[in-house]
Amino acid sequence: MNEELFSQLLALTEEEEEILENHKVNKTRYTSRASFVVESNKFLAPDKSIMIRKHTRFTPFPKHKHDYVEINYVLHGSLKQTIGSKKLHLQQGELLFLNQHIEHEIERCGHEDIIINFIIQPHFFEYVFAFLNLEGPIYTFLIDSLHNVSDTGQFLHFKVEQEESVQRLIVKIVHEIMNPTFMSEATVKLYVGLLIVELTKHADRIQGVSESSLQSQWMQEALTYIHNDYRTASLYELSRRLNQPHYLLSKTIKKLSGQTFKVLLKEKRLGVAKELLEGSKLPVSIIAEEVGYGNISYFYSIFKEKYGMTPHQWRKRSMSSM
DSSP states (O other): OOHHHHHHHHSOOHHHHHHHHHOSOOGGGTOSSSSOEEOGGGTSOTTOSEEEEEOOOSSOEEEEEESSEEEEEEEESEEEEEETTEEEEEETTOEEEEOTTOOEEEOOOOTTOEEEEEEEOGGGGHHHHHHOOOOSHHHHHHHHHHHTOOOOOOEEEEOOTTOHHHHHHHHHHHHHHHSOOTTHHHHHHHHHHHHHHHHHHTGGGEEEEOOOOHHHHHHHHHHHHHHHHTTTOOHHHHHHHHTSOHHHHHHHHHHHHSSOHHHHHHHHHHHHHHHHHHHOOOOHHHHHHHTTOOOHHHHHHHHHHHHSSOHHHHHHHHHHHO
């Protein structure tokens, strides 16, 4: 455990002082909805996709959901909560991933129970997928969260308190977010990517719930295929791989993701193109080919439609901001 961080987070927040006086959670701090869905815009600036906040102590936190991916990290003490109908007791050093659809309630935390909550927009993980070839429960969880494949609540519990590499990375991420510099955004993405790799290495330490139907499995296969083979991917090749009629897969993908296979593929290709424009000096014509577009005029057209500027203008803007 990082003693300096622990000492820093022991201090009472304004909300905790209010709770010690009123003995209840002020829901308006968390949501503007009638149902208790904690909203990311209450904590995240519009241009940010990840932040942290200390879990509020001294009172139970009522049953709720989030409109973002949440990660609980127990820096010190412990955390007791009920997820769905399952009671969970997290110990110091353990992690819990929760998707947007899981409902949970948290028991009262004492003075030395210091829990760090990561608030993460699902699209943040696009960066991870752009550079890592993942598989297993973490990949499935993140894919479901990113593309909102189903409304099934899911969580992953990581019993990694003895894994020093994991503990060091978490503290580094927290430090970068709490003490931002002009390079912190890129640094946090790098550290989170490394954290996902380390957690994947220790898949035997994962416990959790991830319910999926056959159609959800098809959806996951489709998204994996798009992420890995976006340059040449086609619905007919996916149909061949899954041994399912292309029209059935098309209908299923549209039903579960709200988008067609063609749109999902285009989004992936343009996302990769954007990263290449920002991080390489490759000519635009080569980038278009790299992401699967042989027709440069068509590439220019759909890129401008998506991002409001041409690829050249995007590259110029990103260079200026750097």
